[in-house]
Amino acid sequence: MSRATTLQLANVPKEVHLILQLLKSDKQQDIHALSRSSFEDIDWNLFIKQSLHHRVYPLLYSKVKMVESGRIPKFVKEKLCFEYKRNTFQMLQLSGEMDWMSRLFSSNEIRLLFLKGPMLSHELYGDVSLRTSGDLDVMISIEDLQKAEHLLASHGYQKDDYIETVLEDWKWRHHHVTYYHPRKKVKIELHWRLNPGPCKEPGFEHLWKRKEVSSISKTPIYMLGKEDLFLFLAAHGARHGWSRLRWLVDVDRLVDQSIDWKTLKRLLIHNHFHLAGAQALYLSSVLLETPVPLEMPVNKRSRVLAQQAIFYLESMINLHSEPLPQEVADYHKRHLFSLMSWNQKFFFILSFLYPYPEDAELLPLPKRLHFLYFPLRPFLWGWRKTRKHAIT
Template identity: 50%
Template sequence: MEGISKELEFLFQLIGTDWRSNLERMELGEIDEEHFLELARHHRVYPILYHRLKSSSAQTSVSVLRRLEQKYQFNTFEMLRQSGLMERFARIFNEHNIRVLFLKGPILGADLYGDISLRTSGDVDLLIEVQHLEKAEQLLIDAGYEKDEYIKTVLNDWKWRHHHLTFFDESKKSKIEVHWRLHPGPTKEPSFGELWKRKRKSEITKYPLYFLGREHLFYFLVTHGARHGWSRLRWLMDIERLAQQDLDWIELQVILRKYWSEDVAGQALVLANKHLGLPLGHQMEPLVHGQRPKQLAKGAFYYMKQMINLHTEPLPEDVSTYHKQHMFALMSTQQKLLFMLSCLYPYPEDAETLPLPKPIHFLYFPLRPLLCVYRRIKV
């Protein structure tokens, strides 16, 4: 916690488990209001901040509360709009025999916070089976969405190197991400069938919306948050809330071990304990035991204290370098080996460097080392 601003320290205390007693001890008049609000926006925690500050008897700046209220109200309308979108596409996909699981959004607000208005979400994320991807794409286009053609591919590497397609409806400022994997590859993760078997049904709409079972949701959220360096505290709050639900910790450890994610789960629990006050029960001990989870947690604090936004590219060179090193450090031994092997598989850059007819694209395998050397010399 050394070197962090008082505003960030207050933010940790306000969104943590023991926020009520923390709020009684705080002297909110000493903070820089603009910086505090900037942190609230960056970490996407302004709805819960407004809800807690409003419900407390602490002396809060009228200006801060009013501006948080504006953001909270806007988010409430946005979550209602996204709920409607989710219901619409759940119905459309079901009519075309496409099973769909919703990953985040208003469903998490209701499940983790008891109210869709208390969690933010920028888009609708849904997961389908890869064989239905082309059909889903056409359904979205028919509904007025345009596909973001950002994926470059060679030898069908998109199926495992990428994990979602993005669709926009500019007229409605709407964004939908259609996933066929939970994470970009190469990695090992549950099949759609395994996730579907443990699914839950949300009650936020009249039409049934299905989302991940608690243990699979925990696995997904810790791996997603770790991949983004926990650069938004909203993701860590999700873990703090989920870890206090009725999880089957024995089954969860089986899932985490099977999919090489025990260390990132430990990292998330250590961060949630140190910064949000999550009590570490005996059932969590196997995940936080040893030095590695603590070391990984220290590595993630780099993103929090500097308010780093990994979604805005290009990243500064120092941030990009650190992020690559941290992501590699997060990998298990199996993941590191798989990652190094994947580097031998041709990349789209190889096809750009030396365009070849599609029938002989297999030649990129033996040519890849030479093409890599050529690009380095050229630079």
């Protein structure tokens, strides 16, 4: 049985099926080999919406240009062309900001790792114009966070989100803070962790030792090593249900690079991201025909988790559009829990015993008495629930 037959894809819109067929066609002859039936009964307006939603329109445009005349309406090609050009300008702007930021932080002795952005497009796609990036995701040591925040503020960046915290839970419950430059219209996500806690993950010092230098610029642009990058992309995509195909295409492109699979397997298992990694590889192998290395075997659990992620492709779900429909929010919570190892589930449940900012809001105490929120936590949780039911 082929892998494609082990996933139920009947409810995935045919427009998404066509996008996938085009994305996995690397050469013009592959695209010409697509059957005419693939282009029949397509809602082309929905095709455009899906392309934009999944953030694959730049790469898709490079494929669509090769499709023989008559199969795709002219207005579709024109729309994708317009979005491709707009994205190219944005990526060039981000490239300039990335270069500036690298020099700025280096001159102020702050070690900086770029997680996503133009360098990722350059390394995985060979061209900054073929991938979208809405911002620059960077990572620093938590010890440098305050210094970095002052540095960005002194150059016109404004903090876009203010984290509410109690007993310094922000250090592990959250993983980044956002900065926005109103004149440049550039957003930066400043990370001190790869993922929100309480999950285990490689620390900054280990990531820095395994870093690589991107060839995108003469200025040293430091990025994650291949194995760390796979862990980051797999964890990020899984956390968002693979609701955008762009993340899966990133995995497909990364697999084609020189990865030490034995090292990666140990890294995933050690940090309890082996389920997310297996899900990513299985989804990519089915939807994009990514070859899975022998060192990363697929099992029944991988197929189950991959099937759960198909839910997000069936309805063009945007997890960033809040409030989510209740059924989507409930499904997503269950799916995220199923992706956790037993170790992650234990610490996730245990984290509910740690005070939340809502506890301090409900019962304000002097800072020197904040330790009392630990024994009071169950009572405050019950109080909030009672108040919530009374209001509804």
